[in-house]
Amino acid sequence: MPQGIPAVVPDDGLTTRQRRNTALLAVHTGNGKGKSTAAFGMAMRAWNAGMDIGVFQFVKNAKWKVGEETAMTALGEVHARTGQGGPVEWHKMGSGWSWIRHGDQAEADHADQARAGWTEIARRLRAETHDFYVLDEFTYPLGWGWIDVEEVLEVLRERPGKQHVVITGRRAPAELVDAADLVTDMTKTKHPMDAGRKGQRGIEW
Amino acid sequence: MPQGIPAVVPDDGLTTRQRRNTALLAVHTGNGKGKSTAAFGMAMRAWNAGMDIGVFQFVKNAKWKVGEETAMTALGEVHARTGQGGPVEWHKMGSGWSWIRHGDQAEADHADQARAGWTEIARRLRAETHDFYVLDEFTYPLGWGWIDVEEVLEVLRERPGKQHVVITGRRAPAELVDAADLVTDMTKTKHPMDAGRKGQRGIEW
Numbered sequence: 001m002p003q004g005i006p007a008v009v010p011d012d013g014l015t016t017r018q019r020r021n022t023a024l025l026a027v028h029t030g031n032g033k034g035k036s037t038a039a040f041g042m043a044m045r046a047w048n049a050g051m052d053i054g055v056f057q058f059v060k061n062a063k064w065k066v067g068e069e070t071a072m073t074a075l076g077e078v079h080a081r082t083g084q085g086g087p088v089e090w091h092k093m094g095s096g097w098s099w100i101r102h103g104d105q106a107e108a109d110h111a112d113q114a115r116a117g118w119t120e121i122a123r124r125l126r127a128e129t130h131d132f133y134v135l136d137e138f139t140y141p142l143g144w145g146w147i148d149v150e151e152v153l154e155v156l157r158e159r160p161g162k163q164h165v166v167i168t169g170r171r172a173p174a175e176l177v178d179a180a181d182l183v184t185d186m187t188k189t190k191h192p193m194d195a196g197r198k199g200q201r202g203i204e205w
Numbered sequence: 206m207p208q209g210i211p212a213v214v215p216d217d218g219l220t221t222r223q224r225r226n227t228a229l230l231a232v233h234t235g236n237g238k239g240k241s242t243a244a245f246g247m248a249m250r251a252w253n254a255g256m257d258i259g260v261f262q263f264v265k266n267a268k269w270k271v272g273e274e275t276a277m278t279a280l281g282e283v284h285a286r287t288g289q290g291g292p293v294e295w296h297k298m299g300s301g302w303s304w305i306r307h308g309d310q311a312e313a314d315h316a317d318q319a320r321a322g323w324t325e326i327a328r329r330l331r332a333e334t335h336d337f338y339v340l341d342e343f344t345y346p347l348g349w350g351w352i353d354v355e356e357v358l359e360v361l362r363e364r365p366g367k368q369h370v371v372i373t374g375r376r377a378p379a380e381l382v383d384a385a386d387l388v389t390d391m392t393k394t395k396h397p398m399d400a401g402r403k404g405q406r407g408i409e410w
Binding site for chain 1: 233249276387393407
């Protein structure tokens with residue numbers, strides 16, 4: 001698609017370059033496929049631009065989405081070896097957040113684990129640790145009330161520098177949609193599971 | 206998302222394993238972001254599963270989507286060096302299809318170039334050259350009548366073995382949607398260009 005011409009030029013006192021370099025908050029929601037996949041595709045593009053990538057998956061099962069993790073980790077290794085692209089960190093709730101000692105997590109329930117994940121992400125956003133964050137399946141702990149949406153919006157609003165954040169998951173809270181710069185609704189039109197097919201490796205995970 | 210239980214078990218005489226291993230035709234359409242990005246995210250996952258990847262971009266400008274190309278090419282190099290993942294080929298109409306001599310293309314208009322791209326893809330599908338094809342922005346030459354939709358559907362229907370195909374672009378023809386196994390409509394809810402922002406490197410390309 002062409003880069004295009006903005007539909008309106010806002011009266012915000014910023015130059016085109018300043019607006020262009022604004023940190024982006026994107027939300028991929030809806031009941032269709034491609035929410036996480038498009039976020040990881042964006043991460044691949046950000047990697048190429050030399051950005052520091054942090055992926056945080058709020059999934060219960062450590063086996064989900066292994067394909068993207070392995071590929072993005074391989075890109076992180078390319079960076080470490082040759083300097084091409086940027087570094088990649090990938091963290092999953094399902095296998096226990098890597099920064100927490102395993103013994104401490106055994107006790108924690110999923111809500112506690114989700115909150116621990118958000119606490120660390122908030123710390124990193126304040127510290128400008130990464131350039132590009134994927135908060136995968138993050139809408140679920142928000143929707144279940146495990147993590148306070150207002151607190152998340154405040155941390156996002158006040159994040160320093162130029163840190164891009166992409167949040168995925170169904171039923172994104174309305175306040176999050178309001179706060180986002182880019183919202184895409186992935187709508188299921190047709191899915192092979194409707195025809196009785198099951199997922200297959202390399203396609204579904 | 207969980208791998209889930211099929212909604213219906215079809216009466217097609219196939220085992221679950223046979224259905225699982227069926228080649229997939231996916232279409233990403235709609236006016237929102239993420240159609241191509243999700244296709245490249247799928248390619249990343251397919252790469253990790255060791256599939257042979259062929260990407261064919263029906264774009265006029267060779268500068269589009271450079272980020273994904275570089276990252277996927279880096280993954281192809283990881284495969285060549287270490288055996289991890291699968292090989293990656295990336296072809297673009299905008300820079301002249303790589304398999305055609307440059308002198309021959311200078312004469313060709315965009316419709317001829319698009320047809321030459323499809324002819325090569327059809328040849329590869331019949332020869333089982335790749336395991337996973339991305340036909341990026343392919344709906345446009347279909348919609349403009351440059352390439353015959355019925356011919357495309359016939360080649361796809363009769364493709365041998367297990368070759369997955371993902372087609373992206375706005376306004377996917379109805380016959381293609383009917384033939385596809387997986388159709389996702391990326392719907393624009395909100396886009397920064399609406400607020401007067403322009404695209405930025407690592408985010409838009």
